[in-house]
Structure formats: C-alpha cells, structure tokens
Amino acid sequence: MSNQVNADPAELAKFSELAHRWWDMDSEFRPLHDINPLRLGWIQAIQPLSGLKVVDIGCGGGILADSMARAGADVLGIDLASKALKVAQLHALEAQTPHVQYREISAEALASERAGQFDAVTCMEMLEHVPDPQSVVRACADLVKPGGWVFLSTINRNAKAFALAIVGAEYILNMIPRGTHEYSKMIRPSELAHYCREAGLSLAHTKGLEYNPLTRRYRLSDDTSVNYMIAVRKVA
Incomplete structure (x- = not known):
C-alpha cells in the first residue's frame, strides 16, 4: 500500500485504543448505537438495502455495517483501524450476522481495485477524521455504480456545532471522549x-x-446546523 494513505495516525490510534468498547452500549460509542436506527431507517427509505452490494467506508467496529447486513444487504466494511476491524469481525461471528465481511484497506485503494462494483456506498461519521475528505468522496463516487447511491454524514463547521458537538458533547455531557473532534x-x-x-x-x-x-434521545430533522447526512447519486 502507498505511504500516502489518506489517514491520520493519531485518529487511528485513538479509535483503536477504544476498540474493545465498540459494542458496549454504555460506552463512548453509545451515541453511535443511539443514532444507528435513525440513519439506517433514513437510508432504507431512500434505497431499500435488501439484495444490494454495499460498502461501508470507515466502518469501525461494524455498527452500521452489521445492521445493513441484517437488513438484507451484502456488505463489505472497510477501515484502517486494525483493532476496530477485529472487533467487527468477532461481533459478526458471535452474532452470526449473514453477508458481512471486513477488510483493512483505504477507500482510495479499494476504489482502484473495485470501481463501479457497489450498488450503494455509506461513509458515516468518518469524513471529519481524515486529512483529505474530498479524496474519500471521490473514492465513494468511483466505487458506486452509475445511478447508485452514496450516503454521507459528518458535522457542520460553525459556532453552534462547536458549542454542541465539542464543548457540550465532549466537555460538559461527557458523551464522547475529549479530543474526538x-x-x-x-x-x-x-x-x-x-x-x-x-x-x-x-x-x-x-x-x-x-x-x-x-x-x-436523537431525532431526524431538517436542521443541518450541527450533525447532518446527505444522500447523493452517481450521475448515470
């Protein structure tokens, strides 16, 4: 693999350190467990997943990938955090989740290998953790078939997002570890x-x-001032 991998070693280390807690509902990853049914339902409302080939970029411990597989998709989860991937694989074995595989590879490397092979691509809560998010978006576009869907989520950059997603979530409510964002x-x-x-x-x-x-509790809304998701389609 090229030395120019689009990843921040400090970010990978941060998530690897917490890897064993991915599936602990009361851990630092509780917010991901709480929002997962909402984001899965939103994806399903736009593009039902049953029978689709899906790649989940930045899958971490597999929370979204696992739920998409259980919704009937054939899922490949990819990440560069080795320990998180091992946790995802172990969970899939223990839960006997069908049609899900995990692989340690970058989005860009997979795109050069399997361009246009996926019906849908998901990349959730990951773009704000890489040095070059635009490169990841290009890889998503390369991976999806013409007419296919790409689902992305991240955090807005403004005073309100700073107050809620960093000061509030990390320092006041202690929902996630300090320094996450x-x-x-x-x-x-x-x-x-x-x-x-x-x-x-x-x-x-x-x-x-x-x-x-x-x-x-979380809820979906039309307010994109802090956390938001977008669905985009590859021009056929």
Missing part, C-alpha cells in the same frame, strides 16, 4: 456538496440529526 476538520454542507459535484455525484436528500440532552 477537531473544529478545523468539520465540514460545511456547502463544502461537502461541492466535493460531491466535483466527483460526479448529484445531491438528492439532506437531513439533520438533533440531540435532546434532557431526554437523551
């Missing part, structure tokens, strides 16, 4: 839309994800 790496929806257009992906749907600290 860097403000400079957050991505405005306009920037992500630009990356997609440059890669030949057409924006079709946008959805916000809001957290209520009193009820400790």
